[in-house]
Amino acid sequence: MTARDPLGAPPLRVQRLSLSDSLALAAKGRPPFGALGYGTPNEFAWMPTVDARVLSSAGAMADVWHASEHVESGTTGGVRWRCDGHWMLGAIDLDEAALQEGLTALAQRAYRDLFRSLEASSCTHLLRVWNYLPQINGDGGGLERYRQFNAGRQQAFIDAGQAAFEGAPAACALGIRQGALSIRFLAGRKAPLPIENPRQVSAYHYPKDYGPRAPTFSRAALAEVGGGDVALFISGTASIVGHATVHLGDIVAQTQETLRNLAAVIAAANERTTAVFDLAALDCVAYVRHASDAPAVRRVIEETLGPAAHTLGQAVFLEADVCRQDLLVEIEAHAVARGALRA
Numbered sequence: 001m002t003a004r005d006p007l008g009a010p011p012l013r014v015q016r017l018s019l020s021d022s023l024a025l026a027a028k029g030r031p032p033f034g035a036l037g038y039g040t041p042n043e044f045a046w047m048p049t050v051d052a053r054v055l056s057s058a059g060a061m062a063d064v065w066h067a068s069e070h071v072e073s074g075t076t077g078g079v080r081w082r083c084d085g086h087w088m089l090g091a092i093d094l095d096e097a098a099l100q101e102g103l104t105a106l107a108q109r110a111y112r113d114l115f116r117s118l119e120a121s122s123c124t125h126l127l128r129v130w131n132y133l134p135q136i137n138g139d140g141g142g143l144e145r146y147r148q149f150n151a152g153r154q155q156a157f158i159d160a161g162q163a164a165f166e167g168a169p170a171a172c173a174l175g176i177r178q179g180a181l182s183i184r185f186l187a188g189r190k191a192p193l194p195i196e197n198p199r200q201v202s203a204y205h206y207p208k209d210y211g212p213r214a215p216t217f218s219r220a221a222l223a224e225v226g227g228g229d230v231a232l233f234i235s236g237t238a239s240i241v242g243h244a245t246v247h248l249g250d251i252v253a254q255t256q257e258t259l260r261n262l263a264a265v266i267a268a269a270n271e272r273t274t275a276v277f278d279l280a281a282l283d284c285v286a287y288v289r290h291a292s293d294a295p296a297v298r299r300v301i302e303e304t305l306g307p308a309a310h311t312l313g314q315a316v317f318l319e320a321d322v323c324r325q326d327l328l329v330e331i332e333a334h335a336v337a338r339g340a341l342r343a
């Protein structure tokens with residue numbers, strides 16, 4: 001875990017742990033580099049939480065990230081960050097009511113601060129972003145709130161000179177009932193290798209039917225993370241073919257289509273690396289719009305991948321709204337495997 005990369009970067013690693021195991025790990029020494037908690041208490045600076053109801057039986061979980069031991073932390077605008085000079089984890093929580101701004105302006109402000117925090121560090125490249133918006137499908141004065149968010153996000157990428165189309169980071173965007181606009185991100189010193197899904201139109205090229213500004217994310221991103229390993233970050237993936245939602249109202253078929261999309265993204269990623277990623281060996285988060293659909297999603301994953309699959313056993317199920325009103329489920333994931341990027 002602590003072996004240094006020949007290039008000098010301490011390796012970045014991630015572990016999915018129960019809340020109690022992550023707290024036990026932190027109690028043994030200094031807090032880890034950082035973590036993204038799912039349904040965890042909001043009291044640990046190193047573990048910003050995702051405020052969504054956990055439906056899986058293991059309860060609150062965390063993805064705990066490890067980097068070097070020399071972690072600095074600070075704030076830039078609304079961004080709380082932790083950085084070891086090679087990797088940065090950050091979190092932003094902006095209260096719409098307190099700031100008296102619409103969601104477009106709020107998203108633009110959040111991303112402006114995010115990019116300022118990157119520019120103040122040596123980690124200027126976003127690898128992965130997790131977005132959580134209150135009432136994502138709600139009306140924002142004539143425009144759905146997710147579409148307002150997309151407008152502000154894209155403008156901030158353009159203003160910062162960051163890749164808003166090809167080369168955008170991997171990302172997901174989910175709806176929470178209430179609270180702040182909450183963004184979590186991972187950045188590094190090198191741009192990741194973006195991966196698209198041949199079954200889907202790139203989200204950053206979606207037609208205007210889905211809002212005046214397209215969503216800013218790549219279907220996946222590959223990054224060398226030191227120690228001879230590659231990380232695959234898979235964005236929020238759903239029952240979309242081309243740019244259309246398919247299987248309206250059918251949770252089983254939507255989950256099957258989502259798994260086909262995940263398999264296609266993984267196949268595209270495997271062409272760009274010597275590492276071998278596998279649909280059955282992911283740390284995934286499954287978001288369901290209706291808590292009562294969680295067992296059906298679990299059953300489809302089990303039928304597709306088998307009962308012993310890591311992707312099933314380690315899955316975190318959360319209740320959250322998905323970015324389109326007609327989507328019932330969304331699955332995102334990451335994995336780390338031995339290998340290197342292909343030239």
Ligand code: 3EB
Binds near residue numbers: 203323
């Ligand atoms: C985002 O950052 C990602 O339009 O294909 C999740 C799942 C998201 C599917 C899609 C978009 C899609 O906006 C949100």
